[in-house]
Structures are given as C-alpha cells and as structure tokens.
Amino acid sequence: MTAPRFTKDHEWVRLDGDLAVIGITDYAQSQLGDVVYVELPEIGRHIEQGKEAAVVESVKAASDVYAPVSDEVAEINDALAADPAKVNSDPMGEGWFLKVRLADPTQLDQLMDEVAYQHFVEELH
Amino acid sequence: MPAQNGPPLRRTPLYPLHQSLGARMVAFAGYEMPVQYPTGILAEHLHTRAQAGLFDVSHMGQALLAGADAAAALEKLVPGDIRGLGPQRMRYTLLLNEAGGILDDLMATRLGDRLFVVVNAATKDRDFAHLQAHLGPAVWIDRLDDRALLALQGPAAAAVLERLAKDIAQMRFMSAAETTLDGQRCLVTRSGYTGEDGFEISLPAAGAQALAERLLAEPEVKPIGLGARDSLRLEAGLCLYGHDIDETTTPIEADLAWTIGKRRREDGDFPGASIILRQLTDGPARKRVGIRPDGRAPAREGTPILALGGAEIGHVTSGGFGPSLEAPVAMGYVEMASAAEGTALTLAVRGTARPAHVVRLPFVPHRYHRAYPNQPPQAGESNTAEPAGGTRR
DSSP states (O other): OOOOEEOTTSEEEEEETTEEEEEEOHHHHHHHOSEEEEEOOOTTOEEOBTSEEEEEEESSOEEEEEBSSOEEEEEEOTHHHHOTTHHHHOTTTTTOOEEEEOSOGGGGGGSBOHHHHHHHHHHTO | OOOOSSSOOBOOTTHHHHHHTTOEEEEETTEEEEEEOTTOHHHHHHHHHHSEEEEEOTTSEEEEEEETTHHHHHHTTOSSOOTTOOTTBEEEEEEEOTTSOEEEEEEEEEETTEEEEEEOTTTHHHHHHHHHHHSOTTEEEEEOTTEEEEEEESTTHHHHHHTTSTTGGGOOTTBEEEEEETTEEEEEESOOSSSBSEEEEEEEGGGHHHHHHHHHTSTTEEEOOHHHHHHHHHHTTOOOBTTTBOTTOOTTTTTOGGGSOHHHHHHTOSTTHHHHHHHHHHOOSEEEEEEEESSSOOOOTTOEEEOTTSOEEEEEEEEEEETTTTEEEEEEEEEGGGOSTTOEEEEEETTEEEEEEEEOSOSSOOBOOOOOTTOOOOTTOOOSSOOOSOOOO
C-alpha cells in the first residue's frame, strides 16, 4: 500500500494495487464525534472527485464525504453497517469507507501528502 | 471560536469552567455554549441515564413576575392553570399568540405571591417584551440576568444533592424549594429536560462555578453538553422550541393538549382559544408524532414524511440517533390519517425512501420522581405519562 494522500475536506486515499482505498482522517472523526451511521455508495457507481460519495452521521449531524478521486466504486466496507464506531476507533484502518478501481492513479498527485495535511490541519486552529 | 456574524456571543458564568474541562464550544442562541466535553455526546448521554449529569443552562431566561395577582395576569397569555398552582408548585405552559400558535414554552413556579418563570434562551428578549406589554401595569417583571441556572439530571441526582442539602430528595416532582447548597442560597426545582429525575438550580452568577465544581466532585456527576441535552430530550419526546413547536403550531397539533387546564378549557379565556378549542373538539388536521425509522439511517429535521402511497404528509421536526435505544428516532407532524400508532410511513432521507413507523412518545420511558407513598396526587397535578418536564433550548 502507498502512503496516504489527503484532501482539504479531510478524506484520505491510498493505493492498494489498482484499488484506491478511501476514508476520513483522524481529525475528521474527532471533529464529528461518535459516528452512528455511514451511508455508502452502491458498488459500480461512478464517483466524481470533489463530489459527495458517502454520508457520515454522528449523534448530532450528517456530513458529506467527498470523493478524493474519480472512478468506479469497486468495494464498500460492509462492516461499518454493524459497527460504525470503527470510523472513530480506527479511521485510517478498519474504518475505511470504500475502494475505487482507479484507471488513472496520477489523480493522487494533486492531493496533499501527510506533512502538508498536518500543516493544513494546524492552520485551522 | 470562529468569527460570527452579528453581535458578539455572550458567555455564561461557567465559561471558564467549560474551558478548563476541555469543552468544545459552539454558538447557540447568542451564547458560546459547550456542545460536548472530551468524552463525547454518546458517553455523556448514557452517563446521564445511568448516573447524573450536570448541565449549564444559564443561557435560559429567568424572571420573577410580581405584583397584584401575577398569576391571573399570566393566564391572559397562557392556557395553563396558573392561578391553581399550589405554593412552590410548578407547571409547564405555553405563551400563545392570537391564532393559537406557540410563541414559546416555559416553566412557571409559584413562590408566594410571585411567579418564577424560565423561558428559552433564543426567545427570552422577545418573551419578556411580550410579557411586559401584556401583563398590565400592576405586574412587574424582574429579569434575573445575574443568575446562573444549573441542571443536575439522572437517577443519582437526588442522592447527590441530598449530600449538600438534607431532605432535598423528599422534594416532589414539579415543585420548588429555596435552600442552601454549599453555602449559597439557591432556588431548586425538581424538574428537567431529559426524562430523568433531576433538579434545576438557580443561583447568583458569582457562586455558580463553585457550586458546579462541588457537584462535579461527586463521583456520580459528569459535565454534559448541549449535544447530549438534545438527544436526551428527543428520546424523552420533549419539544424543542423553534423546531417541534413554533408560532405555526398549536398546542393541539403539538399533542400538548394536556397543558390546557380544565378550568381554562371551560372558560376559553386564553389567546387563540376559539381555534384551539375547536381543534380539541373536532381534531386537528395534523399532529406531532413519534417516528421510528425501521433501519439504521437517522432522519434529520426537515426530512419529508410520506404516506405509503407516496403523498407527502409532513416533515421531521427533530430527528437523530437515540443512544439509549441504539437506534434512530424522530418526531414530526403528519396528517391525522397517518397519526395512529403503528402506521407505516416512508421517510425521504436524502432522496432515498426509508421505511418507518409511528410510535408512542416518549421513546424512552420517563423516570420522574412521581412516587408519593401514602399521598394521592394533588388536583391539577399531572399523574399520567404526560411529559411534564422542562422544555428548553
């Protein structure tokens, strides 16, 4: 697996072969609080970079999750239906949202690397 | 806090305490308020149901109404039986407009010949102006802006407070007592907005932090933010003003007919009485109901409610996740044909049809302190499953 790349909307994406694994960052889950529901797209749906791809709900509110890359959804994390709290406990691991089969992996190049993202988060405070 | 448009946010006397406890502060009703502490909304909610939670509700509006027959004067504006309130007894009531719409909901407590009222934070200036304009020259309003308001809620609340003031656990639900807590004179009511047993404590702002710290030092007590306050009141089926009730909803539509006193119905002498009493007789066109989505997806405020045939019959006014039920819950208004318990509905959540059912409110049974051994309930006291608790935002 490659090192993760990050969006300004606090999603992460990393390559696992030709699949791009997508989730939300630790900062995002900490801001949301306890996740109680995750709505994931159907497999086969084409998602568009920067457009909503999923919805994550805390006790308090629903928030959109935006696609960090464009292409077809190949897999979704069904385990989140039974245990959405995985998004809080392991956002970069078991709390992943979906996988996209990526024809053009250079899409990741325009996203922030970990150091740039940490700077970005620090500047929010 | 991020920059806000409009006037600067106000702070309650407990602001420094919230900061030291690591609260996340949000703008709410013109105040900077704690939405949650580091443990999070879920844990705060469950802790309140299991033990005791301390809430800062100092943003709410407190006032004393004094003067010749303040109770009769207030009755001109509300449908509740205020004149019939016994000493130290309190009641949930509604400020109504001439169309029978709800201007605010409030608590009114009789203290001798005065009334102590607590109104919502977002509407308090408007409410007090309304009272000033309509109570008449014989009644004056003493706004208690220099007082804080704490709520201690949960099954351990009485045992905790008993350590500070002997016999306070003997207080009856919906009654008030003036007492000394930790060396400070307080006005304590046995009431709240969580569906649990509990107390609200009014005291001078200067002493609020010391009392809050004293209560938080008890092992059962944790600080609770507005996030859990909202999920607790939603599970308890209690209305949030500006969401579940407002100027466009009447008490009958809101399923709050129980707040209209028997004598008041007979006399019909409150604002909007002709409309409200007609709805009471003929039935309203729509009603606030409890809704349980069949699946896991929460239905938030504004979600369209459809009948099974697909016709839109209302919308969700409060909705989210109920931590005690581990399931989504909602309230909303539906046409009467779909208001019966068990009616199947469809919720249009982000455009996706989700099945749901009408259920009886509250979602989580109230656990108010209603047991009075060897003592029958007094006339006028709610002795049913009616939500006689608070009503706050």
